[in-house]
Each structure stands twice: as C-alpha cells, then as structure tokens.
Amino acid sequence: MSDPLEVYRRKRDFTRTPEPAGGETPDAGAARFVVQRHRASRLHYDLRFEVDGVLVSWAVPKGPTLDPSARRLAMHVEDHPIEYLLFEGVIPSGEYGGGDVIVWDTGTWEPVKTDDPRAAVKAGELHAEVHGEKLRGRLVLVRRESDDGSDAWMLLHKHDPHAVDGWDAEDHPRSVLSGRTNDEVAADPHRLWRSEAPAAEASVSLLPDPLPDEAIDALRGLGKQGTWEVFGRSLKVTNLDKVLFPGDPPVTKRELLAYAARVAPVAVPYLEGRALNLHRYPDGADSKGFWHKQRPAHAPDWLGEWDNPEADDGETTTYVVADEPAALVWAANFGALEWHPWTSRIEAPREPTYALIDLDPGERTTWDDLLVLARLHRTALDHLGVTARPKVTGRRGIQIWIPVVPGYSFDDTRVWVEKLSKTIGQVVPELVSWKWEVKERKGLARLDYTQNAINKTLVGPYSPRPAPGAPVSVPLTWDELDDPDLRPDRWTVRSVLDRLETKGDPFRVLLGAAQELPEIS
Structure with a gap:
C-alpha cells in the first residue's frame, strides 16, 4: 500500500474526532513506542511501535505485562500516525474507537534479531527491546494461526532482568504524560488534537485562553x-x-x-x-x-x-x-x-440547575472527620451513578455540586439531598447533628441540605474568601479526597493559577452533564 495511513484515515471523520490525521516528519533519533489505555466499547491497551514513519499497532485487551509467565492476546490493527505518540483525550461517542484515551507508557525501543522491523512484522514475529517508564526489557509479538481471518498475535515478556512475576498493567493506571487517569481525562479532557493544524501546533488546550x-x-x-x-x-x-x-x-x-x-x-x-x-x-x-x-x-x-x-x-x-x-x-x-x-438561571429562577451538598464542620469536627463525610458522599453518589464534584470552600468546609436537568424545583432538590445526607449520617451518627442552631449542635458537623432554596447561595468556584492570605474555593477531583496534603484552605490567589495550569478545572465536567436524580431507596 502506497500510503500506510490510508486505512487509518478512511475509518475516521477528522471534522469530529480530535485524533491526529498524520503528517509529522519522523524524528531522526531513536525509534519510539507508546502504549495507550483506551476505554472504547471495551477496555484495551494499544501498543504502538515507530516503524518507517508510522506507528505499527496492536490492541491488547488485557494490557502488556512484565510477567514472563503471562501470554496476552494482541490484535494487529491499522498503522497510526506518529502524532499518536502524544494523543490523550476523548474520541466522541459514535466515532470509530469512541472513548477516552491516556498515554499509559512511552519511551524508545530497538528491534532485536532484525534490521528490518517492517519485514519482521510481515513475517509474523517481532522482538522489541523497550525502554519505557513502566515497560522495560524484551517484548515478543508472534502471529497466531486464525481460522476467522483476524490478525491475532500473542504478546509476551521474556525472562530477563526486567521481568516481574504477577505484574499487572491495571495496577498502574495513570498516564505518564499528564499523571491523569482515564476517569480524569473523560471528566475534563484538557487537550485535543486539531487535525487540520501543523503537527507542532496540533496539541491545544481546551481551557479558556489565558489573559495576555x-x-x-x-x-x-x-x-x-x-x-x-x-x-x-x-x-x-x-x-x-x-x-x-x-x-x-x-x-x-x-x-x-x-x-x-x-x-x-x-x-x-x-x-x-x-x-x-x-x-x-x-x-x-x-x-x-x-x-x-x-x-x-x-x-x-x-x-x-x-x-x-x-x-x-x-x-x-x-x-x-x-x-x-x-x-x-x-x-x-x-x-x-x-x-x-444563584443555583438557578435568570430565565428560570425557580428551577435549580444544581443540587448542593454543604458539609459544614462544627467546632469539634476535625478535618479527618470532614473527609470521612465527603468520602461517604463520594461512595453513595458513585453507587447511584450520579455525576458530581466536590470543592473545598477555602475556609473549613467541603461542598458537592450535582448538575440536574431542567424541571426540578428547589423543594425537589432539597428533599433529595436531605434523604441522601440523612442516609449517610446514619452511618456515622457520632459525627453529625441535625440541630440547626449552632449552640445545639454540640460541635458536630451539619449536612446542610437547606442551601437548596431560591437565592440561597454557596460561594462560587475559584472565588477568594475573606481571610488572611486570600484563600480560594477550589474544585477537586474525587481522588483528591485521598490526598494527605489536602486542606480546605490549601490554595490562595497566589497558588491556584499554577494548579489550573497543571491540573485543569475538575468542575468542567459538570457543564453539560445535567442529569435526573435517581430514587434513593
């Protein structure tokens, strides 16, 4: 085939997918490889080796491994463009390979036992010495006989100094490019590829343009x-x-x-x-x-x-x-x-667009106590299949925002949040008081569902708070509730912009994620 990317391009509509269309001139340095963790219709890992200016690719359902006793099915797929070495983002639903993608591992590689890796692939056996951040040592790909016409291969790791018994790719889920998980990329894919742009300019941020x-x-x-x-x-x-x-x-x-x-x-x-x-x-x-x-x-x-x-x-x-x-x-x-x-928009002031959970600490509530309450809400919302995100208030508390579809009243959201919070409060009754007068709460936390009312507001994302140092109310990913360095006033007007630049905006997933509130049994 004169164009090795013909099949790749034929399968994709580059007006819809953020994937690169190809066109980069290969590096003159060492050949590179990449492994992407790709959640499409089914989770799989895409193993790609740079060969003759393209990425020769296999889909590996269970992922590559360092375990020499493991044998992995690997399906040979169409060649991909070199720019795919850095592709991390979300392929739209309905498009070929629709789903979220992270750069799970990358590095350099050398073919072994051949000077012509393309010929080795054609012959059905490729030996590769890889130097990645996760994968190291000798990988071997061998074509299997198939009766159904599929191009099925077997992937294994040789017994060498880099072999590790029992090593599983799923125990190492983060991107080596951004440090993000697939969930975090799906929630807020900060970067995409502009297929029409030159390769050097194709990777663009989805965050708003910064102030000059x-x-x-x-x-x-x-x-x-x-x-x-x-x-x-x-x-x-x-x-x-x-x-x-x-x-x-x-x-x-x-x-x-x-x-x-x-x-x-x-x-x-x-x-x-x-x-x-x-x-x-x-x-x-x-x-x-x-x-x-x-x-x-x-x-x-x-x-x-x-x-x-x-x-x-x-x-x-x-x-x-x-x-x-x-x-x-x-x-x-x-x-x-x-x-x-306001929780509602001006065109429908009596219809909230968010249900709000306010974890309000009492005098005796420790930060660890508050994190217990936040994590219990995380577990409950995940069990219910509800999209939500927490944020620290910049003072002492944590709030959780839940986007909802039009048509709910404030009574509806208040009743739903009350039922959720009281269910959680039953798990740790020693931490929660349902008394509304501060002096009657005996220093315990309040799970305040009454914030779900017209013109009753919570501090907005990225708003400063009136306290020494100018702390800021900052959105979080759910995983950050497990960060030992997390504090409610951790970020200030002097530090939160650096966080935005490196981690993006965890609340961005809430925009356009309006949902119906499920029944709580």
Whole structure:
C-alpha cells in the first residue's frame, strides 16, 4: 500500500474526532513506542511501535505485562500516525474507537534479531527491546494461526532482568504524560488534537485562553488608580495599593484584580446567566463585610443585569449578571471579595440547575472527620451513578455540586439531598447533628441540605474568601479526597493559577452533564 495511513484515515471523520490525521516528519533519533489505555466499547491497551514513519499497532485487551509467565492476546490493527505518540483525550461517542484515551507508557525501543522491523512484522514475529517508564526489557509479538481471518498475535515478556512475576498493567493506571487517569481525562479532557493544524501546533488546550501578560503588565504600571483596558473593556480602578487580605506579604487590591482577571475565563462559566450576590469588604478582609445584591446605578452599561420580577418592596430589584470575564474584574474592583452565583438561571429562577451538598464542620469536627463525610458522599453518589464534584470552600468546609436537568424545583432538590445526607449520617451518627442552631449542635458537623432554596447561595468556584492570605474555593477531583496534603484552605490567589495550569478545572465536567436524580431507596 502506497500510503500506510490510508486505512487509518478512511475509518475516521477528522471534522469530529480530535485524533491526529498524520503528517509529522519522523524524528531522526531513536525509534519510539507508546502504549495507550483506551476505554472504547471495551477496555484495551494499544501498543504502538515507530516503524518507517508510522506507528505499527496492536490492541491488547488485557494490557502488556512484565510477567514472563503471562501470554496476552494482541490484535494487529491499522498503522497510526506518529502524532499518536502524544494523543490523550476523548474520541466522541459514535466515532470509530469512541472513548477516552491516556498515554499509559512511552519511551524508545530497538528491534532485536532484525534490521528490518517492517519485514519482521510481515513475517509474523517481532522482538522489541523497550525502554519505557513502566515497560522495560524484551517484548515478543508472534502471529497466531486464525481460522476467522483476524490478525491475532500473542504478546509476551521474556525472562530477563526486567521481568516481574504477577505484574499487572491495571495496577498502574495513570498516564505518564499528564499523571491523569482515564476517569480524569473523560471528566475534563484538557487537550485535543486539531487535525487540520501543523503537527507542532496540533496539541491545544481546551481551557479558556489565558489573559495576555501585557494586560497584567499594564495593571502593574498604573499608579494608585487609573483606567485599565482588560478583556476589551475600560475599567476605572481605584485604591490599587490598599491591603485587602492580611498576610506576609499582604495581598493588595492590585493583586486581587490581577487574580480576578486571570481566573475569570475559567470561573465565568459557573456565573454567566445567573444573578450574582456579592460579599463586599471594601476596607479589607479583616474588617466587617456586608452583602450587596443590588446592581449599583454607577455600574457600566456593558455590565450584565437581571430585573427580578418577583421582588417585593425593599428587596433587590436588579442583580448583576457576570456574563463576561470583565464583569468579574469589575466586581473585584467594587470590593467584592466573594462571588456567590444563584443555583438557578435568570430565565428560570425557580428551577435549580444544581443540587448542593454543604458539609459544614462544627467546632469539634476535625478535618479527618470532614473527609470521612465527603468520602461517604463520594461512595453513595458513585453507587447511584450520579455525576458530581466536590470543592473545598477555602475556609473549613467541603461542598458537592450535582448538575440536574431542567424541571426540578428547589423543594425537589432539597428533599433529595436531605434523604441522601440523612442516609449517610446514619452511618456515622457520632459525627453529625441535625440541630440547626449552632449552640445545639454540640460541635458536630451539619449536612446542610437547606442551601437548596431560591437565592440561597454557596460561594462560587475559584472565588477568594475573606481571610488572611486570600484563600480560594477550589474544585477537586474525587481522588483528591485521598490526598494527605489536602486542606480546605490549601490554595490562595497566589497558588491556584499554577494548579489550573497543571491540573485543569475538575468542575468542567459538570457543564453539560445535567442529569435526573435517581430514587434513593
């Protein structure tokens, strides 16, 4: 065949799949190999060796192994492009091979017993010395006789210094490229391949574009006040050197504005289309704050708004709606140290889009106690098949957000969360009180289902909290509940952006994941 990738390309629609179409010039260095853990209709591992500018590939249902006594079925499949060495992401459902893919292992390899690995494959026996992060030593692939016309092979590991009895690929589930599991890639595939782009530019982030450094430089160059051009808006910013969060060193208003601008592209999807309650501390976090809900008359014309048709006399008539990143910068300049979006959207204010679980620690609740409660919720939600994610509050607590389909009332979500939490509370009654008065709780935790009510809000993802050091409410993966270094105030406005860059946004999976709430028996 003149084009070794003809079959590969014929099977794929590159307007739909993020897989690379091919076109990279092979490296002149050592030949490379990759193993991908691929959850398609069935879990399997894809073993690929660089040969003559493409990746010669086998699908291995049980995965490769270092155990020399194990024999693995390996199905020879079409050659793949070199760019597949780095492919990690989600192939859309309905497309060929639809499912999530991680780079389970990669490294270099040399053919053994031949100078022509392509001829060795054609002859039905390939010996490969691999130098990966997980796989090392001699692998052997041998074609098996088949009556059904399939190209079935056997994969084994030789008895050599790298052999390990009983070694199982499933005991080593993380990507060597990103450190993520298949679940984490499926939840938030941060990168994809643009098949139409040159290979050097094809790998792109799915996170929003970050704020250009020039915008932050412009903010740093202002005096105590001035006009800041950010996200295409002109913002009058004031008191830029005022200390808003005590600490060593303290966090000034200038630094808060810079944080708000940098995090806004990630945070706005959780705020847009929702009324916003602002917790203002114009004199800083160590002074008394107050709630501000009414959109001020001096707000710029471009700032989103919503008129509440049900407002009674004396209630808020018009709310701010943060439909664009500049709105969050405006809120920070307005002295809002906390951002609290409504659970419902402005087009249906009485229909929540999230069911909320608030794990509220008491005076006697230790951090380990709170983690026990969070993990019990994790287990219960997993058993129910419910998509949800936790986040630390930035103070002492943990919250869990559950996206729901339209049509639920706040009574519906409150009753469902109450039933779930009371079921969990029965498992550890020594940790939980159902008394609502703090003094009657005797220092125990409260599983607060009453937050599921109109205009009763929880702090938004990536919002700062009014405390020394400017801690931030940060979304988590479920696995992070097992991290011994996890703390509710672990990340601040100075550290959370680095986390976003390396780990992405664990809440991104909640966008577009609306679901019906199952019955709890």
